[in-house]
Amino acid sequence: MERAAAASQKPAIGHQSEGGPDGAERPSGPVGLDIGTSHIVSAQNRLRHLHMANQLNAFFTVPVSKFSRKILQSHDIIFFELGNLFYIIGYSADSFANMFNTSTRRPIQAGLLSPSEKEGVKVVQALVSTLIQKPKRFGETICFGIPGEPVETPTPGAVTYHEQVLKMFLQSLGYSPVSINEGMATVLSELGEDDYTGFGVSMGGGMINVCLSYLSFPVVTFSLQMAGDYIDTMAGISVGEPATKIKGIKEEELDLSRDPKGQIHTALHIYYDEVIHKLLGALQRVLTASDKLPKIAKPVPIVLSGGTAMPRGCHDRFAKALERFNLPISISGVRLAEDPLYATAKGALLMALTEAD
Numbered sequence: 001m002e003r004a005a006a007a008s009q010k011p012a013i014g015h016q017s018e019g020g021p022d023g024a025e026r027p028s029g030p031v032g033l034d035i036g037t038s039h040i041v042s043a044q045n046r047l048r049h050l051h052m053a054n055q056l057n058a059f060f061t062v063p064v065s066k067f068s069r070k071i072l073q074s075h076d077i078i079f080f081e082l083g084n085l086f087y088i089i090g091y092s093a094d095s096f097a098n099m100f101n102t103s104t105r106r107p108i109q110a111g112l113l114s115p116s117e118k119e120g121v122k123v124v125q126a127l128v129s130t131l132i133q134k135p136k137r138f139g140e141t142i143c144f145g146i147p148g149e150p151v152e153t154p155t156p157g158a159v160t161y162h163e164q165v166l167k168m169f170l171q172s173l174g175y176s177p178v179s180i181n182e183g184m185a186t187v188l189s190e191l192g193e194d195d196y197t198g199f200g201v202s203m204g205g206g207m208i209n210v211c212l213s214y215l216s217f218p219v220v221t222f223s224l225q226m227a228g229d230y231i232d233t234m235a236g237i238s239v240g241e242p243a244t245k246i247k248g249i250k251e252e253e254l255d256l257s258r259d260p261k262g263q264i265h266t267a268l269h270i271y272y273d274e275v276i277h278k279l280l281g282a283l284q285r286v287l288t289a290s291d292k293l294p295k296i297a298k299p300v301p302i303v304l305s306g307g308t309a310m311p312r313g314c315h316d317r318f319a320k321a322l323e324r325f326n327l328p329i330s331i332s333g334v335r336l337a338e339d340p341l342y343a344t345a346k347g348a349l350l351m352a353l354t355e356a357d
Contacts, residue, residue, distance in 0.1 A: 026133045030356045031175070032349025033132075033144040034182070034342075035124065035166060037108045038205030038228060038307055042131040043345035045353060052342045053131050057205075058104035059123045060093040061085045080126050082119060089127055094244065103244045110225040111147040111207025112155075112162045125169055134174045142175040143352035145182040145202075145344045148209050148221040151282050178355055183211025184218045185347030190303040190337050198300040199331075201279075202344055203308035205229045208279055212287070212329070214294045222286050224279050228308035231275060235267035250311065257313025272311075276318055280325045287328050299332035305343035309336060 032043035041054040062068060064084050072079050077092040088096055097104040107113065107120030107127075114120050135142075146163045163179055170177040180188075186200030186209075196216035202209040205228040212220040232243040232250065239246075241264065249264055260266040287293065302322075304315050319334040337343040 024130055024133045026136055027140060028136045030140065030349065030352035031132060031135075031142040032185075032345045032347070032352055033128070033142055033170075034185070034344040034348060035108070035128070035144060036182075036204045036306075036344070037106060037111055037207060039341065040124075040127050040131065041342055041345040042128075043342065043349040045349060050342075050346060050349065052339075052345060054341065055089075055127050055130050056091045056094055056104075057108060057124070057127060058093045058097075058106055059087050059089045060096040060104050061087055062096070078126075078130060080122075082122065087119070087123060087126070089123060090130060097242075097244045098248075101242060103242050106206075106229075109206055110153075110229075111150075111204065111209075111223060111227075112158050113165060121165060121169075124166075128169070132173075138174045139176045140174070141178065141352045141356040142170055143178050143180055143348040143355065144170065145185050145348050146179045147207050148181055148183065148211070148223040150207075150225050151222040151286060152278075153225050178351065180348055180351050181211050181218055181221050182209040182344050183221055184213060185344045185351070186303060186305045186337065187211055187213040187218075187347065188216070188350045189343040189347035190305070191301065194301055197296065199302040200347075201302060201304050201309075203227055203304055203306035205307065208275070208306075208308075210279075210283060210286075212293075214296065219292050219294060220286060220290055222282070224282050226275055226278055228306075231268065231271040231308070234271045235264065238267045238270075239263045251307070254311040255313055256311050256317045272314070272317065273321070275308075276321045280318075280321055284325045284327055293328060296329060299330035301332050302334045303337055303343075304334065305337035305340045307341055310340050 027044055029045055034041040038057055039054050040057050041052060044051045064081060064086055077088060078090050079086045079088045093104045107117050107123040144166060147159060149159055167177045182202040183200040186202050187196055191198050197214050200211045208224045208227045210222055211218050232246045236243040236246045250268055254268055260269045315334050315336045
């Protein structure tokens with residue numbers, strides 16, 4: 001527990017992984033891993049900082065040819081060959097999709113392994129292998145995030161399948177894997193000064209995961225399969241643009257604290273509001289129906305993490321919308337995680353460090 005407490009105070013230094021498996025880390029200590037719909041992030045404890053590496057969780061296929069292989073290799077584009085296709089993965093896939101004015105494909109949809117992508121597991125394995133290799137010590141602890149059960153569109157057994165497939169892959173690399181709810185990972189990462197009491201809300205690409213924690217014990221967890229990808233897709237349909245282009249504008253330009261200018265920004269504002277209201281409505285219903293709520297003497301915070309929470313003004317818009325709902329637990333405020341994209345991986349690392357002690 002001491003190592004985890006010390007690590008929680010270190011700054012996180014992150015970078016995009018642009019190399020293939022040869023450039024991946026070979027960990028010498030516990031690892032945190034966030035395998036999200038949009039990104040995969042690894043976290044390791046270094047001497048003076050937490051080392052974060054992230055990769056885009058996407059792929060794009062092109063037909064196999066000798067000429068294309070040489071071009072891809074000469075430009076250090078990450079890919080693997082399967083059947084008669086090259087699977088271009090990670091950030092390189094985004095570039096190809098934009099070049100062809102279309103969208104990338106995802107091995108994970110709505111927070112879970114996609115049943116419509118038959119090679120999706122191989123893609124996830126290849127992407128993880130660009131971030132970490134086999135550990136230096138066999139049986140090293142790795143903690144990875146998993147979603148909560150979807151509250152509005154439940155698929156029996158889907159979360160269990162997702163968790164077990166990832167666990168088997170990590171075991172095959174030589175790790176001892178443990179899982180943690182993504183919302184709980186946000187709590188561990190961000191609410192140490194609040195005695196790990198409050199709401200962790202991880203707003204990812206395919207899912208929003210929510211956890212109410214009391215003194216580090218997860219009390220209520222659930223997920224909503226409506227997040228960043230939904231916003232991108234619906235905004236794209238509304239204005240006649242591919243979701244990949246909408247996603248880029250959302251990440252680089254969107255300011256939810258200002259009135260929108262133009263069709264694309266207007267559509268993004270509309271669908272952000274829809275997602276936030278659906279989330280808060282689900283939160284109110286789940287908490288009201290629960291018989292597990294602890295008696296908490298004072299208001300508790302809500303902390304938002306994940307790429308979908310990153311646009312300027314998102315947490316203020318969330319807090320404003322919250323005023324329209326009547327939760328059975330008092331809220332002290334809404335804030336953004338220190339490093340929203342890395343919070344789940346950081347929380348998973350803190351759990352891994354604790355498990356390894």
